[in-house]
Amino acid sequence: MCGRFAQAQTREEYLTYLADEAERDIPYDPEPIGRYNVAPGTKVLLLSERNEALHLDPVFWGYAPGWWDKPPLINARVETAATSRMFKNLWQHGRAIVFADGWYEWKKQGDKKQPYFIHRSDGQPVFMAAIGSAPFERGDDAEGFLIVTGAADKGLIDIHDRRPLVLSPEAAREWMRQDTDGKEAGEIAADGAVASDKFTWHPVTRAVGNIKNQGPELIEPVT
Template identity: 60%
Template sequence: MCGRFAQYSSRDDYFEFLGLKPDEILYDHEPIGRFNVAPGTKVLLLNERDEELHLDHVYWGYGPEWWDKQPLINARGETAASGRMFKPLWNHGRAIVPADAWYEWKRDGDKKQPYLIYHKKKEPLFFAAIGKAPYDKDHGHEGFVIVTAASSKGMVDIHDRRPLVLSSDAVREWLSAETSPERAREIAHDAALQEKYFTWHSVSRKVGNVHNQGRYLLEATGDQDK
């Protein structure tokens, strides 16, 4: 799953990597500066509305009125397109979370060791997401969830699920209202970055406290670095 991530670069960094032009969306060179993004907070979410791209602050979590538990924060990519909870969001609420890395925890004795996972080339990440559109409206706890995929090979040592990270050239099609739900399934399968694109290292357990913020949370610790 993805329960914590980092979104600290500027909008410029994310948008330039996507090949967006200045007249397509509002650019901003100031760093976002969030090194420890937690569920239940509002997150900058890239989405398409009225055939234009928008970046909105959206609640990370999804809990409709009939849901009597904590809002969900992830949706399994294998079932999201067909399940009762997420099918409407898959069909009409696809979005992207621009990010720099995410955190996972691995049990180490009676404690859990956090790891920072990021692109080997330090490239921006684009998490597939689905949620309650339109995103310029406040829907309370009906916000968005991050779509996840199964991990394999080395990454399963850290966690068995991971965010579904789309290649940059697939982002626009994923967001487009003209993209059918069936085609979106193909994108989720074919355009997701494989484990070989990522690396990771252990970080301070301070990341477990949502009040801790700062670049120091990204620093490697101990001899468990990969």
């Protein structure tokens, strides 16, 4: 699954992998985002395409349509999202990308859970596939977005059996295109996913368990 991640660099450091300035309708901002502990239930910078240009909007992480009487969901399984009653329309018309530096998972060790930070070995940003209730500029606090997850494999399964669907920059751009249909999106999810062997991970401080903690020390390795 994906329940926490870091989104700390400047917008430009993420966007440069996806599109040149002519393809964006996003004001330049040199300030780092600086969020090392992004949690569900908060607004997150979400990238999507409108009118053939990329837009960046603060969108609520969580999805709870009016008929849903439970807490908001934060993840959607790639295996079923395209056909499920709850997510089919989002898959067709509300695809987006969450850019990040990496994400956190917790692994039980003895009677405690040890958090790990997972990121690309080559230092590139992580582009996580997302679906949500478009248009995202509405800022709706109930029907926001979810991060799409897939089954973990290889070494990643030792940390958790689910992982966010991380796309290559090229696949991420195609995923967001408004003229990409649901079937094509499924093909992008299958063919454009970044393989597990492209990631590395290390244990981090348990302070990441408190969402009030936001400093860069959260992603540093601990013994």
